[in-house]
Amino acid sequence: METLKLSDVPENVTVEVTGLEESEITPRLRAIGILPGVRLEVLKAAPLGDPRMYRVFNKVISLRNSEASLVRVKISDDSPLPLLNVPPGDYVVVRIDGGWMLRNRLAMVGIVEESTITLLPDGRVKTTAGEFDLGLGRMAKVFVRKVK
Amino acid sequence: MTITVGLVGNPNVGKTSLFNKLVGARQYVANWPGVTVSRTEGATVRKGYTLHFVDLPGVYTLSATSIDEKVTRDYLFFSPPNVVVVVIDSMSPEQGIYLLLEALELNLNVIAVFNAVDELRKSGTVVDRSVLETFLGIPVVLTSAHTGEGIEELMDKIIQVFKGGDRPKVFPYPEHVEEELKRIEPLVPKELAQRFCALKIIEGDKFIRELVGNVGLSFNKEIYSALATDIARARYNFATDLISKAYRSSGRLLTLNEAMDHVFTHKFIGIPIFLSVMYLAFNFTFKASEPLVKVIETLFEKLSTLIGEENIIVSLISQGFIGGVGSVLAFVPSIFALFMALGIMEESGYLPRIAFLVDRLMYRLRLTGRSFMTLLLGFGCNVSTVMAARGLADERERLTTILVSPFISCSARLPVYLMITAIAFPKYRAEAFFAIYAMSILLTAFSSRVVNRVILEGQSVPLIMEVPRYRLPKISNVLTYTWNRGKHFLEKASTIILTASVVIWVLSYFPGGGDVEKSFVAMLGRLLEPLFKPLGYSWQIVTALIFGGVAKEVVVSTFSQLYGTLEGIKMDPVVGASLMIFVLAYVPCLATIAAVRSETGSWKYALFSVFYSFALAYILALFVRLFGGFILSVC
Ligand SMILES: Nc1nc2c(ncn2[C@@H]2O[C@H](COP(=O)(O)OP(=O)(O)O)[C@@H](O)[C@H]2O)c(=O)[nH]1
Ligand SMILES: [Mg+2]
Numbered sequence: 001m002e003t004l005k006l007s008d009v010p011e012n013v014t015v016e017v018t019g020l021e022e023s024e025i026t027p028r029l030r031a032i033g034i035l036p037g038v039r040l041e042v043l044k045a046a047p048l049g050d051p052r053m054y055r056v057f058n059k060v061i062s063l064r065n066s067e068a069s070l071v072r073v074k075i076s077d078d079s080p081l082p083l084l085n086v087p088p089g090d091y092v093v094v095r096i097d098g099g100w101m102l103r104n105r106l107a108m109v110g111i112v113e114e115s116t117i118t119l120l121p122d123g124r125v126k127t128t129a130g131e132f133d134l135g136l137g138r139m140a141k142v143f144v145r146k147v148k
Numbered sequence: 149m150t151i152t153v154g155l156v157g158n159p160n161v162g163k164t165s166l167f168n169k170l171v172g173a174r175q176y177v178a179n180w181p182g183v184t185v186s187r188t189e190g191a192t193v194r195k196g197y198t199l200h201f202v203d204l205p206g207v208y209t210l211s212a213t214s215i216d217e218k219v220t221r222d223y224l225f226f227s228p229p230n231v232v233v234v235v236i237d238s239m240s241p242e243q244g245i246y247l248l249l250e251a252l253e254l255n256l257n258v259i260a261v262f263n264a265v266d267e268l269r270k271s272g273t274v275v276d277r278s279v280l281e282t283f284l285g286i287p288v289v290l291t292s293a294h295t296g297e298g299i300e301e302l303m304d305k306i307i308q309v310f311k312g313g314d315r316p317k318v319f320p321y322p323e324h325v326e327e328e329l330k331r332i333e334p335l336v337p338k339e340l341a342q343r344f345c346a347l348k349i350i351e352g353d354k355f356i357r358e359l360v361g362n363v364g365l366s367f368n369k370e371i372y373s374a375l376a377t378d379i380a381r382a383r384y385n386f387a388t389d390l391i392s393k394a395y396r397s398s399g400r401l402l403t404l405n406e407a408m409d410h411v412f413t414h415k416f417i418g419i420p421i422f423l424s425v426m427y428l429a430f431n432f433t434f435k436a437s438e439p440l441v442k443v444i445e446t447l448f449e450k451l452s453t454l455i456g457e458e459n460i461i462v463s464l465i466s467q468g469f470i471g472g473v474g475s476v477l478a479f480v481p482s483i484f485a486l487f488m489a490l491g492i493m494e495e496s497g498y499l500p501r502i503a504f505l506v507d508r509l510m511y512r513l514r515l516t517g518r519s520f521m522t523l524l525l526g527f528g529c530n531v532s533t534v535m536a537a538r539g540l541a542d543e544r545e546r547l548t549t550i551l552v553s554p555f556i557s558c559s560a561r562l563p564v565y566l567m568i569t570a571i572a573f574p575k576y577r578a579e580a581f582f583a584i585y586a587m588s589i590l591l592t593a594f595s596s597r598v599v600n601r602v603i604l605e606g607q608s609v610p611l612i613m614e615v616p617r618y619r620l621p622k623i624s625n626v627l628t629y630t631w632n633r634g635k636h637f638l639e640k641a642s643t644i645i646l647t648a649s650v651v652i653w654v655l656s657y658f659p660g661g662g663d664v665e666k667s668f669v670a671m672l673g674r675l676l677e678p679l680f681k682p683l684g685y686s687w688q689i690v691t692a693l694i695f696g697g698v699a700k701e702v703v704v705s706t707f708s709q710l711y712g713t714l715e716g717i718k719m720d721p722v723v724g725a726s727l728m729i730f731v732l733a734y735v736p737c738l739a740t741i742a743a744v745r746s747e748t749g750s751w752k753y754a755l756f757s758v759f760y761s762f763a764l765a766y767i768l769a770l771f772v773r774l775f776g777g778f779i780l781s782v783c
Contacts, residue, residue: 022373024213027351028612030380031209031246037381047415048508051517053615057388058240060615062504062517067612 004075006040007068011052012097012143014041014079019072026070033057034071080143084136088121091144098141109134111142150191150198151310154223156251157235158243159206160616162263164188165293165625166235167203170303194303197310202229208243210250210344211353215538221355224254225341231257231306238262238275238290239617245387246380248284249319253344257309259287261302266292267619273397280394285317294622318343321382325350325375335363351376408618412498418505425498429489430581436488437481444481448474449713464653472649472705476641479563479704484634486562490527491629495621499524500613507611513596516540516611519549523592526556530736534743544600550747551603552595554736554761557588560640560700564731567704571717572724584728591733591764603756640699648702652695652709664710683730683769684723693730699737722776726769733765 003018017038020026033056034040041055051064075081080094093115096103103112110129111117118126124133134142155163171190188203204223205216212221224232234251236244241262248260262275280288287305291298321329332346337360348356349363352372357365365372412418448470455466493499503517510520519540526533533553540546565584569577652669660666672694673687680690688710696703711717719727735758736744745754 020377022369025612026373027209027211027353027376028213030376031211031243032612033243033246033384035377035380035384038384044409044413045415046413046505046508047419050508050511051504051611053413053504057242059243060617062500062507062611062613062615064507064511064611 002074003072005069006042006054006063006071006073007052007065009042009073009075010082010085010140011042011044012095013081014039014076015073016040016076017071017073021070021072023070025067029067029071032059032061034061039076040073078145080145082140083119083125083134083142083144084139086119086144086146088119090116090118090147092116092147093142094145095143096141097143102138102141106134106138106142116147117144149196150200151231151306152200152202152229153231153233153306154202154204154229155233155235156204156220156224156247157206158208158237158247159614161206161235161237161244162293163206163235164203166261166263166291166299166302167201168628169293169296169299170199171201192303195307197307199303199306208247210247210254211348211351212355215540224251224256228254228256230310231259233259233261233302233306235261235263238265238268239271241391242384242387245390246383249383249386250344250347252286252319253347254341255344259289259302259305259309260284261289261291261298263291263293265290265297266295271397273395276394276396280390283390283393319383319386322378325378325382328375332363336360347379351379409501413501413505418501422502422505425493426585427578427582429486429493430585431578432489433482433486433581437485440481441478444474444478448478460657463657464650467657467709468650468653469646471708472652473641473646474708476563476645476701476705479566479701480634480638480641482566483559483562484630486559487528487630487634488626490524491626492621494629495619495625497616497618500615503613504615509593513548513593514600515545515548515596517613518611519545522549523553523556526553526558528559530554530556530558530740531743534740534747537747547603547748547753548596548599550744551599551753551757552592554740554744554757555588555591555595555733557585557732558700559634560737561731563701563704564696565728567707568719568724568728568731572719572721572727580725580728584732587729588732595760595764598760640701644699645701645705648695648698649705649709652702652706656709669710683726683766683773684720685727689727693734696731697735697737699739700731703731722773722780725776726772729772730765730769733761733768735762735765 006015006017009015017034017036017040019036020029020034029035038056043053043055043060045052046062049065051062052068054061054063054068083091093111093113096106096111096113106112108129109125109132110127111125111134115127120126120131124131125139155167157163167188167190171192189201190203191198191200193199202223204220207217207220209217210221210224212218223229232251232254234244234248236248248258252258260280262277262280265275268275275290277288277290287309289298289302289305291302293299320326328350329343329346332349333342336342336345336349340360345356345360349360349365350372412421414421452466452470452474455462455470499521500517503520506520507517510516519537522533522536522540525536530553533556534550537546537549537553540549565581566577569580573580655668655672656664656670658668660670664670669691670687673691676690676694677685677687680693685693688707691710692703692706695706707717735741741754741758744757745751748754
């Protein structure tokens with residue numbers, strides 16, 4: 001499984017730490033619970049994308065991307081992913097990360113939480129209401145999990 | 149018999165709240181990480197023992213890199229208390245248990261406190277204390293600093309542990325770690341906590357490595373990095389295992405209100421919301437305090453006219469004491485109201501989120517969200533920022549924070565703004581306040597850039613900050629907060645401001661025998677008036693500004709003494725605006741200058757602060773005067 005930097009993981013994704021680059025602040029990161037084998041949840045970013053909040057055990061910690069980039073992680077198998085970042089296939093919508101406007105828009109094309117959708121190879125989405133081109137921005141906000 | 153007790157724990161777990169409950173001290177409590185910079189002490193008597201508590205800065209580990217981590221480590225290591233109380237947040241206990249396991253290695257008497265059990269119960273979770281005690285091998289107390297639950301029991305346990313003196317059992321690490329420990333431990337001097345030191349040496353703690361000296365470490369650093377990871381993992385495995393045994397919950401532990409965070413830390417509307425909140429806070433400040441301010445003002449005026457000014461003694465009392473101090477005291481309700489608003493923001497957990505929102509901006513200024521919070525203290529008093537800057541790990545950041553702190557508009561400047569806005573633009577007071585506070589933040593930011601360009605070079609330090617859960621502010625805590633910040637102001641009124649008022653009275657009474665126009669201050673004011681001619685300030689304003697250098701409130705008392713009353717003064721709105729900016733920026737007050745001098749250890753920085761701010765104030769005030777005048781003439 002490929003590893004990536006914690007700072008590159010999109011919001012709302014759950015990851016597992018695989019390694020830490022040694023630095024001045026490594027002892028504190030370890031003490032906070034950021035160490036190999038631990039699951040982290042990327043919560044949300046501040047304006048301009050930096051810093052971001054992470055859930056580590058039951059605490060919420062704010063880290064700058066410069067520090068988060070010292071942490072190597074892999075995406076957890078059961079983590080929801082943005083529709084934008086998954087290969088074509090069948091998915092269940094687990095979360096829509098936005099306000100009621102976005103939810104309404106998506107509901108009109110048959111995308112609500114718990115609904116099953118298919119991502120087609122051409123990037124369009126097939127739902128019970130038909131086939132649609134969502135646009136990259138919206139696809140980043142729809143979190144899905146693979147149908148078993 | 150005295151028992152010393154150290155309170156240790158992660159930031160924001162309720163150490164200070166517990167401390168207050170234990171010793172009944174009205175010590176300031178904050179809902180943002182790292183507010184306890186130096187250690188705070190207090191004592192209480194229980195069953196014939198004096199329990200002497202020390203409230204230590206919050207830490208995650210005893211491997212120290214920042215100053216506040218060092219304070220905690222050094223206290224435990226070099227002057228060990230009789231009993232160590234490790235405070236753990238029962239809602240997020242993992243990190244607390246990690247720290248507890250580190251503290252156990254020090255070979256001291258340890259008690260584990262699981263705090264905030266009131267919140268835990270509300271979330272539908274129960275914790276089995278006997279399970280915790282069995283696996284930790286030390287006494288455990290469940291407490292709530294809000295309801296007072298478990299406080300008495302904690303005191304009894306402290307005495308019991310002190311008398312019993314059973315040392316905690318040894319926490320076992322994986323075999324290959326133990327092997328290395330066994331090799332290093334005998335090389336550590338006997339008078340030090342051997343196992344603790346051996347662990348810290350493996351974990352790469354520079355200080356302990358230097359302290360102990362050569363123990364024949366391998367040159368291959370990777371080995372120790374891997375061992376350190378294994379040590380940390382063993383502690384966390386133990387913690388999660390323990391929690392799964394002792395906790396029974398109906399869902400996720402964390403009750404961070406995500407819906408609230410969706411709005412308050414929103415990418416686009418988060419900062420506008422913050423600005424609106426501040427605006428509302430200022431509005432609240434006036435609306436809530438206005439009636440009271442009116443009452444106090446009238447009271448002092450009546451008193452002053454009642455006494456009259458027939459002779460020198462009567463004049464001293466009515467003009468010097470009552471007029472001078474009274475004019476400042478009239479603003480006390482507004483100041484308390486503002487602190488109340490700030491206190492609510494802090495207690496609710498909103499402030500750390502602001503630090504989160506603005507961190508990126510602070511980064512541009514080579515600062516962090518953490519120095520942002522230190523700077524926020526300056527809205528109370530700049531001296532507190534200068535002192536609290538000790539908590540910043542990075543020396544460059546600390547110096548920058550100290551040097552820019554005078555531009556944070558402290559509460560002493562409030563009465564001056566209140567006075568100017570009342571005289572110059574009574575209709576737009578809240579707007580003027582918003583503008584001056586925005587200006588204050590801009591100047592602070594700008595100066596940070598200047599300081600980093602001109603005197604210090606460097607990069608921003610890492611920010612690792614805990615974002616606490618939202619809490620309903622507890623009224624008693626907000627009141628404590630308000631009182632602790634506000635009382636400083638009352639103390640000043642009875643000391644510095646009283647003294648200054650008397651001095652000003654003397655200088656304005658003589659040699660003219662009561663005729664201000666012929667007095668010393670008038671001479672002084674007129675002497676310097678040409679310097680301020682471009683700004684359009686009268687000699688009274690100039691005099692007030694000179695005395696305001698002692699403490700900014702004195703500007704108000706000088707005004708009232710020179711003009712007799714604040715009622716009839718007329719001021720051009722442009723002069724008013726320029727004066728407000730001037731008062732915001734010109735020279736830090738004496739107390740701040742002294743604090744800058746002592747915290748930086750050099751006059752160089754203190755003098756820089758004085759000259760830089762004066763120059764900046766003058767240029768800005770001039771700009772406002774010219775530009776404002778131009779706009780008004782066009783309209
Ligand atoms: N509900 C609840 N809140 C608490 C408790 N103890 C502390 N708090 C709150 O937690 C916040 C941080 O407390 P503080 O004593 O400053 O933590 P410290 O950083 O460890 O000193 C404050 O808002 C307190 O009101 C508790 O037992 N129950
Ligand atoms: Mg504290």
